[in-house]
């Protein structure tokens with residue numbers, strides 16, 4: 001399902017203008033990463049997608065719905081939103097109840113709900129924790145419970161706010177596999193991330209933000225080669241690009257695959 005921000009502005013009651021005139025058209029099935037320094041307006045922007053925020057100016061559309069005409073409950077059938085902090089999202093005494101809440105609420109029949117919950121627990125590596133109290137899990141596991149709770153809702157749009165923060169290598173790989181799976185199912189994935197390696201490996205489009213505005217909007221190869229944008233958004237290029245730079249290479253591979261491909265040309 002496609003998503004459209006048109007000239008979106010958002011000003012907090014405090015007077016902080018957190019988002020200024022953002023226009024983005026995100027086609028169905030795209031994987032889009034939003035990057036930028038703390039306070040750039042990333043979270044404020046994506047919170048418009050599930051109706052938590054309504055734009056002060058402009059419009060936000062999810063498929064054929066303008067968010068202003070729909071409740072948060074209605075929007076939750078189209079947009080699954082995984083909070084940066086799982087403790088803002090989880091409330092049940094057992095992992096399985098947190099994950100089953102969304103499908104039940106959306107009116108899935110029992111068979112579909114059970115299958116969706118089992119698949120979400122499996123994808124997040126939590127099948128063995130179904131009966132556990134979320135508070136007995138680590139923060140990184142609770143983040144995966146929050147992710148599972150959204151996956152189980154099978155929404156056409158999935159928003160991930162800092163999905164890899166606090167995850168170990170295995171957790172990051174699990175999340176990358178989930179992004180790939182969502183993509184293969186034609187679902188739209190929008191993620192905020194500070195992890196540029198994760199961004200370069202898993203997303204075909206990067207929006208860099210600073211001070212509430214879009215500074216660049218292109219493929220990772222283009223955005224990570226714009227020094228002014230990186231500086232203004234306080235973003236560093238992925239590690240492999242910095243390694244290539246340090247080695248004196250002209251090209252800037254962003255992923256392990258492209259680095260390996262470039263290697264033979266540099267063997268003396």
Ligand SMILES: Nc1ncnc2c1ncn2[C@@H]1O[C@H](COP(=O)(O)OP(=O)(O)OP(=O)(O)O)[C@@H](O)[C@H]1O
Pocket residue numbers: 012013014016017018036037038039040041042043044045
């Ligand atoms: N509840 C709020 N009330 C007033 N101002 C806020 C509120 N939440 C955020 N802001 C301000 O809005 C601006 C954008 O913040 P936002 O959290 O959207 O940025 P961000 O890019 O998501 O940052 P981070 O990477 O830290 O999550 C900042 O100046 C922030 O201080």
